[in-house]
Structures are given as C-alpha cells and as structure tokens.
Amino acid sequence: MNTLSYGLLGLLARKSCSGYELMLQLQPFWQAKHSQIYPLLANLEGEGYLQYTRVEQTEKPDKKMYTITQKGRDALQAWLAEPASAPITRDELFLKTYCLWLTDAQAAIALFSHRISEYEGKLATYQEMLADLKAKHGNTVEDFSSPFFGDFVLLHRAVRSSKDQLEWCQWVIGLLHDSKSSGRPT
Amino acid sequence: MNTLSYGLLGLLARKSCSGYELMLQLQPFWQAKHSQIYPLLANLEGEGYLQYTRVEQTEKPDKKMYTITQKGRDALQAWLAEPASAPITRDELFLKTYCLWLTDAQAAIALFSHRISEYEGKLATYQEMLADLKAKHGNTVEDFSSPFFGDFVLLHRAVRSSKDQLEWCQWVIGLLHDSKSSGRPT
DNA sequence: TTGTTCATGTAATGGGTTACATGATTAG
DNA sequence: CTAATCATGTAACCCATTACATGAACAA
Incomplete structure (x- = not known):
C-alpha cells in the first residue's frame, strides 16, 4: 500500500466517488494522473478495501462508483496513527x-x-x-x-x-x- | 537529459567533484541517492558533457573527479534560457x-x-x-x-x-x- | 471542426528508492 | 564490536508520466 492509495481511501471515507472524480479532487494537494489512479482503485477493490457499483448515465459515459469498506476504514485509521514522512519537493x-x-x-x-x-x-x-x-x-x-x-x-x-x-x-x-x-x- | 542531469552539470560548472561529493552537495535542494547519480554521471561522460580522471587516495578509496566540458557548459546555458517547470511537492x-x-x-x-x-x-x-x-x-x-x-x-x-x-x-x-x-x- | 469535459482503461518508458555488493578507516 | 564515513557500482522494484485507445456530448 503506497501513499496515494491511502489518499484515495481518505477521499472515499468522506463520500463515494468515481475514479474520475477522485482524480479531480486530488489535484490541489497530490498530483496524480488517471493512468495511475485507475489501476490502484482496481487493486484496492481486489484487496477488499473498496467496493464499486457501475452507474449507468444517459448523455454521459457509465462510471464506477467506489465505496470504502470497513477494512478500508481500518487501514486508514492505522495509517493515520503513524507519523507522516518528510515532504519531497522537486523544484x-x-x-x-x-x-x-x-x-x-x-x-x-x-x-x-x-x-x-x-x-x-x-x-x-x-x-x-x-x-x-x-x-x-x-x-x-x-x-x-x-x-x-x-x-x-x-x-x-x-x-x-x-x-x-x-x-x-x-x-x-x-x-x-x-x-x-x-x-x-x- | 533529465533535470537531475542538469543539476549535476550545474554543480560541476562551479568546481570539479566526485560523484560522492555531488550527492552530498545536492541533498539540501534536490533529493537523489548515489544509485541514481553514478549511472547518470557515466552517461553524461559517455555523451561528452563531462570528463573524468581517477584520483588515487591513500587511506581512502580512489575516486573519479568529474570535470564539465564545453559541450556541458553549452547545454547548461540552453537549459537556463528555458522557463523552469512547476515544482512538485508530495507531502x-x-x-x-x-x-x-x-x-x-x-x-x-x-x-x-x-x-x-x-x-x-x-x-x-x-x-x-x-x-x-x-x-x-x-x-x-x-x-x-x-x-x-x-x-x-x-x-x-x-x-x-x-x-x-x-x-x-x-x-x-x-x-x-x-x-x-x-x-x-x- | 476543433477542442474540452466526461469516463475508463492499457502499454511503454522514465525517474527514483531499496537492496545487494565490496572494502578500508575511524570514532564511540 | 558496532556504526559511520568515504567511495563506487549494479539489480530489482516501485512510482509516475506520456502516449495509445475509445467514444459521446457540447461549446467556440
């Protein structure tokens, strides 16, 4: 489990979202492209930290709404209890x-x-x-x-x-x- | 040529250094491990941006002193003329x-x-x-x-x-x- | 008609860390 | 005796970006 995965869990702990929505919300505080997020979500789902339901939309593409599970919430809590590692800045x-x-x-x-x-x-x-x-x-x-x-x-x-x-x-x-x-x- | 390569050229434009010395000087403003620096130096040397001489030391391991070439200085100048890309922070x-x-x-x-x-x-x-x-x-x-x-x-x-x-x-x-x-x- | 938003994914490549490997000297 | 400093390198892996791929709706 890497830091970005916990970031995704943190967003989903507030409300269920699609991968696309997660990407947009994450932008201001952690840069990540969709190509990195989608595989991580699939993986988190496979490991039981998330669940998803396919939402069909008219006039828009279908989307997958991800919801955090209890296992996901437990993992988040454990991560929060550890000190944050030092920030990396490359300028x-x-x-x-x-x-x-x-x-x-x-x-x-x-x-x-x-x-x-x-x-x-x-x-x-x-x-x-x-x-x-x-x-x-x-x-x-x-x-x-x-x-x-x-x-x-x-x-x-x-x-x-x-x-x-x-x-x-x-x-x-x-x-x-x-x-x-x-x-x-x- | 990536950003770290230009950083190394920038250090060597001031004075000749070994890879180890470059790693230490770079720390405060750009994190990089020796395992990333040594191959880059070898590559820069192969492309003619740097030259090196082996310096034998008593009581200490031998080291390679790298010196920037004119081609290296030209490349640095060209890089300096371009705007710096936005910083990346991951906290x-x-x-x-x-x-x-x-x-x-x-x-x-x-x-x-x-x-x-x-x-x-x-x-x-x-x-x-x-x-x-x-x-x-x-x-x-x-x-x-x-x-x-x-x-x-x-x-x-x-x-x-x-x-x-x-x-x-x-x-x-x-x-x-x-x-x-x-x-x-x- | 060209570009943007929405929406998801994979593949290739590049950037960066951790671990493996060696070896002498010196400080605690 | 253990750890740190000096010194160099390779290999495996993970993290991240760019590019490839599709497709509909809508705005300039």
Whole structure:
C-alpha cells in the first residue's frame, strides 16, 4: 500500500466517488494522473478495501462508483496513527537559481517573473476556494471533528505557501535589479 | 537529459567533484541517492558533457573527479534560457490532514508536533549555513554574477519556507487545542 | 471542426528508492 | 564490536508520466 492509495481511501471515507472524480479532487494537494489512479482503485477493490457499483448515465459515459469498506476504514485509521514522512519537493527553479551566475540579468529576471505569473493564478484560486468554504461552512470549519476543518487548514497552507513563494521571487527580482544598476554601471 | 542531469552539470560548472561529493552537495535542494547519480554521471561522460580522471587516495578509496566540458557548459546555458517547470511537492501530512476528522485530538496534535520537531532541526541547519555564507562572502552575496548569490537566495528560500511550515503547524495545533476545550466540553 | 469535459482503461518508458555488493578507516 | 564515513557500482522494484485507445456530448 503506497501513499496515494491511502489518499484515495481518505477521499472515499468522506463520500463515494468515481475514479474520475477522485482524480479531480486530488489535484490541489497530490498530483496524480488517471493512468495511475485507475489501476490502484482496481487493486484496492481486489484487496477488499473498496467496493464499486457501475452507474449507468444517459448523455454521459457509465462510471464506477467506489465505496470504502470497513477494512478500508481500518487501514486508514492505522495509517493515520503513524507519523507522516518528510515532504519531497522537486523544484527546477532551485537548480536554475544555483546556476544564475552563468547567465545575464534579463534571463534571470525572466525565470522568476515566469514563476510569479504561475503562482499569482494559483494563489487566486486557493483564496477563492477558501472564501467559498468559509461562506458555506463558516461555523464548522474550526471544529476539528468536521471534515471541513481539514479543508480549511489545507487551504490556509496553500494560500500561505503561495504567498511565500511569490514574495521570495519578488525579493530576488529586486536584488537582481539592484545588482544590475549598482554593481555594473553603464 | 533529465533535470537531475542538469543539476549535476550545474554543480560541476562551479568546481570539479566526485560523484560522492555531488550527492552530498545536492541533498539540501534536490533529493537523489548515489544509485541514481553514478549511472547518470557515466552517461553524461559517455555523451561528452563531462570528463573524468581517477584520483588515487591513500587511506581512502580512489575516486573519479568529474570535470564539465564545453559541450556541458553549452547545454547548461540552453537549459537556463528555458522557463523552469512547476515544482512538485508530495507531502503525506497533507493527505493525513484531509483525514483528521477520522481521528482524535491527541493523534492529530502528535502528527503536527512530529513535523515541527523535524523542521526545527532543518531550520537551524539552514540558518547556520546562511550565517556561515554571510561571514565568509558577505560582500559578494548580493552581486548576482557571483556564484554565492545563488547560494544566498536559495538559503533564504529554505529558511523562509521552513519558518512558514513551522508557523502553520503551530497554528493548526492551536486550533486543535481550542476545538478540544471549547467544542467538546467535559 | 476543433477542442474540452466526461469516463475508463492499457502499454511503454522514465525517474527514483531499496537492496545487494565490496572494502578500508575511524570514532564511540 | 558496532556504526559511520568515504567511495563506487549494479539489480530489482516501485512510482509516475506520456502516449495509445475509445467514444459521446457540447461549446467556440
């Protein structure tokens, strides 16, 4: 059982979903393509952690609705009791930053500007999601026995780290401008 | 050519190193085991991006010192001109946070406390590294044509995001305490 | 008519970890 | 005596992405 499998169980512990829906819900906090999810679901079903029923739809393809079993819930509980392993971050921008001295100021600024425009969009999305959550479940988000508590703190994390990354990029660009004008007079 | 290969070229553009040294230097910003690095180095050497000489040592095993070639430098330059792809983060704590409602307050607090103690150590390490860098190269760190500029901004990033993660964990623990005492009176 | 959403799957390939393998020196 | 550091490599496996495959509805 790998981490993504537990992630799928965690989503299904809230409500039954199709593989496609699971993929969409998972996106913000764990990247995974459908080609990885479908085989895992089949496997989890084979091992008795999930069950599914085929739902026929008109005007849309049929889908498989997966439901967690008691065995699945037990496995989730056991996993939750263990400490989370350290996060893995792989950011190409870190490696490029390490090589900045090999390039010129314009190219360097372009690298960080590109990252800024990427993250401005992400930040806006997370902020909207957080506002929606507060509007709909404002009274329950701070009660940790509600599933919305998890959503609430995760969205806070996403907003926070997006802002942090943006600020860092802007700070670096500022340094690059200073270095360009004072360090190398025309 | 994958991202890690460019990372290795980036390290070797500063100074010649053995595979073992590359592995150690890479750790803080890109996780990679020696079993991944050695074959990549052999491949880069075969393609003409690197050269190596065997260095015999007394009291220590022999090592291969790799040096970047002009072809390697050209490849690095071309890679630097392209925008960095979006970072990938996989944090098991996110998935467990999503499932917090399934567990009790003590277990939840334990999860975040564990993460805090992990990151307190990391933060201290990064802060030390940054202090050392400033002590040794204080005058050059803000000149982007110096390799120390890259080190400087990367260490800033590491310190920043460690702090951000710690603050988030502490904030969540605060909410968990509040929820425990006010939401569920004894 | 071209692209997007919904919906599921398999196959091939690439990226990354764990385990296997060796061997000397040094610190606890 | 055991573990860690230095030093290199291979093999097996797992995890993840890209590409292949199908097909209907709907919007630009």
